[in-house]
Amino acid sequence: MTPRLARRPVPLIAIEALVAIGLVGGWLVVGNVVGNIVLSLFTQHHSLTIPVHGLPYTTIADGHHSLGAVADASARLAVKAAELRLFDVAPVTFFGMRLLEALTWVTSLMALHLLVRFLRSTRGEHPFSPRNGRRCTAMGWWLLASFGLHATFELLSVQFAKATDIHAAAIGFDPNRFDWTTLLLACCALTAGTLVRYGAELEQEQALTV
Amino acid sequence: MPIRVHLDVMLAKRDLTLTALSQRIGLTLANLSVLKNGHARALRFSTLEAICEALQCQPGDLLEYEPEHD
Numbered sequence A: 001m002t003p004r005l006a007r008r009p010v011p012l013i014a015i016e017a018l019v020a021i022g023l024v025g026g027w028l029v030v031g032n033v034v035g036n037i038v039l040s041l042f043t044q045h046h047s048l049t050i051p052v053h054g055l056p057y058t059t060i061a062d063g064h065h066s067l068g069a070v071a072d073a074s075a076r077l078a079v080k081a082a083e084l085r086l087f088d089v090a091p092v093t094f095f096g097m098r099l100l101e102a103l104t105w106v107t108s109l110m111a112l113h114l115l116v117r118f119l120r121s122t123r124g125e126h127p128f129s130p131r132n133g134r135r136c137t138a139m140g141w142w143l144l145a146s147f148g149l150h151a152t153f154e155l156l157s158v159q160f161a162k163a164t165d166i167h168a169a170a171i172g173f174d175p176n177r178f179d180w181t182t183l184l185l186a187c188c189a190l191t192a193g194t195l196v197r198y199g200a201e202l203e204q205e206q207a208l209t210v
Numbered sequence B: 001m002p003i004r005v006h007l008d009v010m011l012a013k014r015d016l017t018l019t020a021l022s023q024r025i026g027l028t029l030a031n032l033s034v035l036k037n038g039h040a041r042a043l044r045f046s047t048l049e050a051i052c053e054a055l056q057c058q059p060g061d062l063l064e065y066e067p068e069h070d
Helices: A012-045 A068-085 A091-120 A130-163 A180-207 B007-013 B018-025 B029-036 B045-055
Strands: A049-052 A055-058 B003-005 B063-065
Touching: A091 A130, A130 A180, B007 B029, B007 B045, B018 B029, B018 B045
Parallel strands: none
Antiparallel strands: A049 A055, B003 B063
């Protein structure tokens, strides 16, 4: 009697839909981070400062109203910068956060690099072919690592904001409000997990192809 | 899986061992075992061609469709 090895296969359309959602979510997160950095550099270059709780720190003075969500991201970054630079934070915490941020970037770039290789490796075949199983799994793990680190960074930032009691109402930052980034990260993590699982299935199929 | 592989039957008819076939067609013994024991998920045409050539048979002699009953 032939042993039953195969579980019910995941429908390909579901995988593709999840990956599409994850990629859009991922790019939104990346866009958010890039926007933060660009605005931070801009504000630092032009030395725009506003006083909050009697302490000066760099941000676009009333950008929250004029630039909408993007300026809001800048404001959040400014709050994070203020927590880490102006308040009583131990150097080990400061460098720990920077290291975490750097690791997030390294893993994100690695995942992106693998995604490009994954899409280019197929030579006209569907990317989710058994031959690509190992790449699919590797990409999933890197993405999981990347989103996990990103989520940790976000959570720690919010904890710092709460611990230092900066509500920064003047620039519209509230650490207790619902954070859409968390939802996006959850979508991305779901996609990455699916890639890992589906990659393992493809690897098994490749191993059983003679 | 409703596709049955009769590699063991053909090997017995030709008085060949799996190891000998493996050496003739250049496929690993592990892969041939997967095929013989019905664990294979897919079979390349190149593999099928090599086996048919070595055993002097047709693909239909090796493979059979047998519908599954619940």
